[in-house]
Amino acid sequence: MNAPNFSLSRLKVACANCNLRELCLPVGLSLAELEKVEELVATRRKVRRGDALFRAGDRFDALYAVRLGFLKSTVTSSDGREQVTGFHMAGELVGLDGIGTETHSCDTVALEDTEVCVIPYQRLEEVAAAVPVLRHHFHKVMSREIVREHGVMLLLGSMHAEERLAAFLLNLSQRFEARGYSRTEFVLRMTRAEIGSFLGLKLETVSRVLSRFAQEGLIEVNQKHVRILKTEGLRAIVAGQPCPGGQ
Amino acid sequence: MNAPNFSLSRLKVACANCNLRELCLPVGLSLAELEKVEELVATRRKVRRGDALFRAGDRFDALYAVRLGFLKSTVTSSDGREQVTGFHMAGELVGLDGIGTETHSCDTVALEDTEVCVIPYQRLEEVAAAVPVLRHHFHKVMSREIVREHGVMLLLGSMHAEERLAAFLLNLSQRFEARGYSRTEFVLRMTRAEIGSFLGLKLETVSRVLSRFAQEGLIEVNQKHVRILKTEGLRAIVAGQPCPGGQ
DNA sequence: CGTTTCGTTGAAGAGTGTCAAGGCCAGTGG
DNA sequence: CCACTGGCCTTGACACTCTTCAACGAAACG
Numbered sequence: 001m002n003a004p005n006f007s008l009s010r011l012k013v014a015c016a017n018c019n020l021r022e023l024c025l026p027v028g029l030s031l032a033e034l035e036k037v038e039e040l041v042a043t044r045r046k047v048r049r050g051d052a053l054f055r056a057g058d059r060f061d062a063l064y065a066v067r068l069g070f071l072k073s074t075v076t077s078s079d080g081r082e083q084v085t086g087f088h089m090a091g092e093l094v095g096l097d098g099i100g101t102e103t104h105s106c107d108t109v110a111l112e113d114t115e116v117c118v119i120p121y122q123r124l125e126e127v128a129a130a131v132p133v134l135r136h137h138f139h140k141v142m143s144r145e146i147v148r149e150h151g152v153m154l155l156l157g158s159m160h161a162e163e164r165l166a167a168f169l170l171n172l173s174q175r176f177e178a179r180g181y182s183r184t185e186f187v188l189r190m191t192r193a194e195i196g197s198f199l200g201l202k203l204e205t206v207s208r209v210l211s212r213f214a215q216e217g218l219i220e221v222n223q224k225h226v227r228i229l230k231t232e233g234l235r236a237i238v239a240g241q242p243c244p245g246g247q
Numbered sequence: 248m249n250a251p252n253f254s255l256s257r258l259k260v261a262c263a264n265c266n267l268r269e270l271c272l273p274v275g276l277s278l279a280e281l282e283k284v285e286e287l288v289a290t291r292r293k294v295r296r297g298d299a300l301f302r303a304g305d306r307f308d309a310l311y312a313v314r315l316g317f318l319k320s321t322v323t324s325s326d327g328r329e330q331v332t333g334f335h336m337a338g339e340l341v342g343l344d345g346i347g348t349e350t351h352s353c354d355t356v357a358l359e360d361t362e363v364c365v366i367p368y369q370r371l372e373e374v375a376a377a378v379p380v381l382r383h384h385f386h387k388v389m390s391r392e393i394v395r396e397h398g399v400m401l402l403l404g405s406m407h408a409e410e411r412l413a414a415f416l417l418n419l420s421q422r423f424e425a426r427g428y429s430r431t432e433f434v435l436r437m438t439r440a441e442i443g444s445f446l447g448l449k450l451e452t453v454s455r456v457l458s459r460f461a462q463e464g465l466i467e468v469n470q471k472h473v474r475i476l477k478t479e480g481l482r483a484i485v486a487g488q489p490c491p492g493g494q
Numbered sequence: 495c496g497t498t499t500c501g502t503t504g505a506a507g508a509g510t511g512t513c514a515a516g517g518c519c520a521g522t523g524g
Numbered sequence: 525c526c527a528c529t530g531g532c533c534t535t536g537a538c539a540c541t542c543t544t545c546a547a548c549g550a551a552a553c554g
Contacts, residue, residue: 075397079487083401097397099390106397125383129376136372142389143346149396150322150344150353154330156403157447161542192501200404202543207502223501223551240326408510439533449511454534470519470533 014038023091023178024065025119025137033131040127041065043118047110053094055107060098062120066090069114070189073097073106074197084198086148087111087190090179093141111189156200159238164199165209166237169219173228184231188224261285270338270425271312272366272384280378287374288312290365294357300341302354307345309367313337316361317436320344321444322353331445333395334358334419334437337426340388358436403447406485411446412456413484416466420475431478435471 015026015038026037044067047053053064053071071088085106088094098104099121128135155164177183188195192203199206213219218234220227228234262273262285273284291314294300300311300318318335332353335341345351346368375382402411424430435442439450446453460466465481467474475481 075401077401077405081401081405083397083404085397085400096390097394100387100394101391105394125379125386129379129382132372132376135376135382139372139389140347142386142393143343144348145393146389146396147344147347147352149393149400150330150332152400153332153396153403154322154324154328156400157330157444158324158328191499197404203501204503204544205542208542211502438531450533451512451535452510455510458534 015041018067020065020067020091025093025134025141027137029131029133029137033133036127036131037134040119040123041117042120045116045118047071047114047116049110049112049114051110053108053110053114053116054098054104056105058098058104060095060102060104060121062118063093063095063124064108064116064118066092066094067115067117069116070111071108071114072111072190072194072198073108075106082197084190084194086152087198089175096142096145111194161199161201161205161209162212163238164201165195165206165213166234168195168199169226169228170231170234170238173231184228186226188226262288265314267312267314267338272340272381272388274384276378276380276384280380283374283378284381287366287370288364289367292363292365294318294361294363296357296359296361298357300355300357300361300363301345301351303352305345305351307342307349307351307368309365310340310342310371311355311363311365313339313341314362314364316363317358318355318361319358319437319441319445320353320355329444331437331441333399334445336422343389343392358441408446408448408452408456409459410485411448412442412453412460413481415442415446416473416475417478417481417485420478431475433473435473 014034015021015024016031016034018024021027026034029037045053045064047069054060056076066088068090071094073085073088073094074082075085076082088108094108094116095104097106124138128138155167159167172186172188173183176186190198192206195201196203196206201209210219210221213234214221216233218228218230218237220229262268262271263278263281265271268274273281276284292300292311294316301307303323313335315337318341320332320335320341321329322332323329335355341355341363342351344353371385375385402414406414419433419435420430423433437445439453442448443450443453448456457466457468460481461468463480465475465477465484467476
């Protein structure tokens with residue numbers, strides 16, 4: 001259950017040896033370029049479950065590459081409403097929200113014990129000036145984040161509860177697979193309330209829809225443990241109408 | 248009604264003379280740096296109302312700075328659902344979605360006759376390597392786009408119809424003001440259906456809520472013409488509970 | 495082992511969506 | 525100048541999804 005296909009236990013400090021290289025900042029860099037990037041990533045930081053990597057209002061001075069663990073980002077409106085804007089797993093870059101104003105605009109909190117590589121932004125700018133491939137890749141990362149959020153807007157703006165949940169599960173599934181974990185069986189690191197916040201639903205609705213999916217034989221749910229039985233069935237739900245008689 | 252405080256009629260080709268300088272790419276550049284940026288912006292492009300600046304699937308090779316006019320961006324899911332992801336006005340940069348995959352992922356369509364400055368991306372990368380201020384500013388623009396979308400997610404995920412509309416009107420108001428137009432009186436360039444798509448509502452709901460606002464004396468609406476009477480009242484609605492007895 | 499957090503499920507109600515009809519306005523052609 | 529047309533907007537009645545409120549059960553934690 002949820003075991004990585006490769007071992008995460010024996011990682012060196014260098015990006016060159018990092019199993020996440022293909023997902024993280026240094027994608028497609030030469031060895032010489034890699035060395036420059038490694039100078040960037042001087043420090044690591046551990047974040048305990050429940051603790052914040054940074055909070056809205058904090059001064060921005062670094063980006064973070066997730067090495068291990070799981071985080072959520074949330075924005076809070078002036079009247080206290082909270083919205084989860086994303087969940088982050090190994091290989092993803094967080095903190096991009098801070099560049100614009102030099103102050104973070106969201107909270108990013110660990111949902112399980114987490115370790116990140118700290119990338120001081122000043123130095124990233126310097127290295128970006130000198131290494132075209134890295135600069136371009138960094139731009140790509142930001143652009144993809146924008147595109148990802150377009151997808152979330154589509155989900156929030158024009159999908160029903162079942163469609164949202166199905167899309168959410170498929171998205172998680174795909175991301176776990178890309179990291180060498182099972183595509184069909186995984187543990188949700190977030191609560192129903194957090195899923196609901198992300199999807200614009202109440203926690204009761206999330207619970208109910210998951211139960212309904214289970215009843216229809218699309219998935220198995222046991223608390224935070226999820227097994228996907230009919231990927232195509234979920235896809236059909238995302239695509240449009242539920243297929244009443246199974247898939 | 249809606250007249251700019253400054254004239255837009257007599258613009259030179261150079262960014263240095265552009266009235267949108269303070270809103271656009273070359274914010275805070277020295278004259279020498281400005282010249283480098285001006286080399287970037289070789290061409291202009293006009294887009295007729297209803298025509299696309301680019302469409303999803305188009306090859307990405309340039310960003311566009313809006314000089315004049317009004318556009319919308321939309322994403323479309325595989326099953327044909329369409330979601331407006333944003334409206335763009337003078338001084339704003341569009342096309343950032345294309346960097347990540349070198350293919351545009353959304354349609355961007357002119358809602359009125361529009362003119363943009365074409366910024367070839369290859370050249371932007373080159374200039375960004377040489378001009379730290381520009382590079383940093385470009386990163387800021389992308390970051391702010393990410394933050395803006397967080398705000399939209401908050402709106403779509405946790406606000407009621409009235410709150411969404413109120414936030415939408417205030418946002419437009421503020422953007423018009425920043426461009427020297429009236430803060431309280433403006434023309435909506437988009438249809439009710441487009442507003443609804445952006446806000447995750449049906450056009451009938453948009454229409455009803457606007458009528459309700461008008462009835463409560465918060466705004467005046469006449470087709471596409473809007474006048475804001477009680478900014479604070481709208482703010483109160485966004486903030487939380489409607490204030491039943493006026494503001 | 496008690497306490498707390500989290501999850502499930504039911505019943506009732508509110509907020510939007512859906513469907514339908516009609517009005518307003520700009521553009522077109524007689 | 526007027527009638528016609530099509531797109532856009534408004535409004536009403538009704539249906540339906542999702543939320544709200546509430547109670548209970550299960551797992552996690554000290």
